[in-house]
Amino acid sequence: MRTKILANLVSIIFISYTAVAVSAPPHWSYEEEPNWGAIEDATQSIPLRYPYAECGIGKHQSPVDLADEKIVKSRPLNKLAAQYGTDTPSFFNTGHAIQVNTSQNFTGGLKVGKELLPLVQLHFHEPSEHVVEGKKFPAELHFVHINKDGRIAVLAVTINIGKENAMFQTVLDNMPYESGKENSTSGVKFKLAKLLPSGMNAANLKYLTLAGSLTTPPCSEGVQWYILTKSITISAAQLEQMKTFYSNNARSAQDLNERSILSNQ
Amino acid sequence: MRIKLFLTAVLSLGVSCFAESGESQPQSLSVTNQAEPISTENRQPAQIKAKKKKTKSQPSQEIGLDKKSLMIDYCRKHTC
Numbered sequence: 203m204r205t206k207i208l209a210n211l212v213s214i215i216f217i218s219y220t221a222v223a224v225s226a227p228p229h230w231s232y233e234e235e236p237n238w239g240a241i242e243d244a245t246q247s248i249p250l251r252y253p254y255a256e257c258g259i260g261k262h263q264s265p266v267d268l269a270d271e272k273i274v275k276s277r278p279l280n281k282l283a284a285q286y287g288t289d290t291p292s293f294f295n296t297g298h299a300i301q302v303n304t305s306q307n308f309t310g311g312l313k314v315g316k317e318l319l320p321l322v323q324l325h326f327h328e329p330s331e332h333v334v335e336g337k338k339f340p341a342e343l344h345f346v347h348i349n350k351d352g353r354i355a356v357l358a359v360t361i362n363i364g365k366e367n368a369m370f371q372t373v374l375d376n377m378p379y380e381s382g383k384e385n386s387t388s389g390v391k392f393k394l395a396k397l398l399p400s401g402m403n404a405a406n407l408k409y410l411t412l413a414g415s416l417t418t419p420p421c422s423e424g425v426q427w428y429i430l431t432k433s434i435t436i437s438a439a440q441l442e443q444m445k446t447f448y449s450n451n452a453r454s455a456q457d458l459n460e461r462s463i464l465s466n467q
Numbered sequence: 468m469r470i471k472l473f474l475t476a477v478l479s480l481g482v483s484c485f486a487e488s489g490e491s492q493p494q495s496l497s498v499t500n501q502a503e504p505i506s507t508e509n510r511q512p513a514q515i516k517a518k519k520k521k522t523k524s525q526p527s528q529e530i531g532l533d534k535k536s537l538m539i540d541y542c543r544k545h546t547c
Contacts, residue, residue: 299546322542346542352534354547418546451546 257421263456264414265331280315286394292386319347364435369396
């Protein structure tokens with residue numbers, strides 16, 4: 203009898219622990235974008251029941267429309283320098299985008315003024331998320347940086363169709379097709395700066411900046427965005443190959459509300 | 468007696484596991500706020516004064532480091 207009670211108790215603890223340990227955030231998709239804020243996590247009570255509420259009620263959301271008339275050019279801004287160098291990254295199919303994760307010992311990052319923000323990952327959206335007067339670019343690249351306080355800064359680069367980009371081809375060639383899979387054994391020497399616009403000085407980038415959010419649930423705000431004023435190119439064939447992974451994985455433009463878009467030009 | 472001891476050990480393990488899983492699975496990811504200030508509302512002024520010197524910069528640094536590693540982990544596993 204005692205043994206039975208003991209066995210039951212151990213089972214209950216194990217099952218409960220497993221349930222807590224594996225509780226994952228609720229699933230979301232781009233098709234249900236207008237309702238991201240209302241997605242429920244049935245395992246939680248209010249307020250955690252709506253983990254993506256900020257997507258619906260946030261006032262500083264990303265992406266936005268970068269129309270000319272909204273851009274303020276009068277303020278002096280921090281110098282922005284991409285110090286990316288070379289890395290041996292892993293190639294990760296997140297289930298929502300193709301992503302390149304930098305290695306643990308990677309020391310490159312984005313220098314904003316005097317502060318270096320380490321680069322954690324980069325990923326791609328098709329079509330672009332930021333738009334100009336309602337017009338989307340064929341694709342967009344996001345370099346994601348996290349500073350010592352855990353705050354995020356994203357360097358966004360719009361992508362046009364033109365000359366093939368060899369580094370982007372490396373991403374496509376090493377990316378697993380299966381969602382949730384990561385290729386960390388490629389050994390590829392990845393020159394990150396090759397994904398920046400040619401002709402733009404990496405030590406003094408030309409950019410627009412504004413306060414925004416993650417463009418995917420939970421759409422957390424407090425993200426500083428730096429959007430380069432010049433695009434990179436990939437070939438039409440590369441765009442088609444990218445679409446075989448993910449297509450239409452871009453959030454629509456959000457209201458600017460009280461924010462300003464600043465330019466360093 | 469042995470069963471009692473075993474039972475106690477299993478319960479302790481269970482409780483510690485719950486605590487641990489709660490820490491590593493943040494349900495709500497917020498990058499808006501700076502490191503959260505530690506609440507001092509319920510402490511007596513004397514206590515605050517006594518602890519002030521010792522903990523002046525450490526808590527915020529530790530929270531910052533925790534938040535940084537949480538965010539890095541999150542952004543490596545998700546399209547953030």
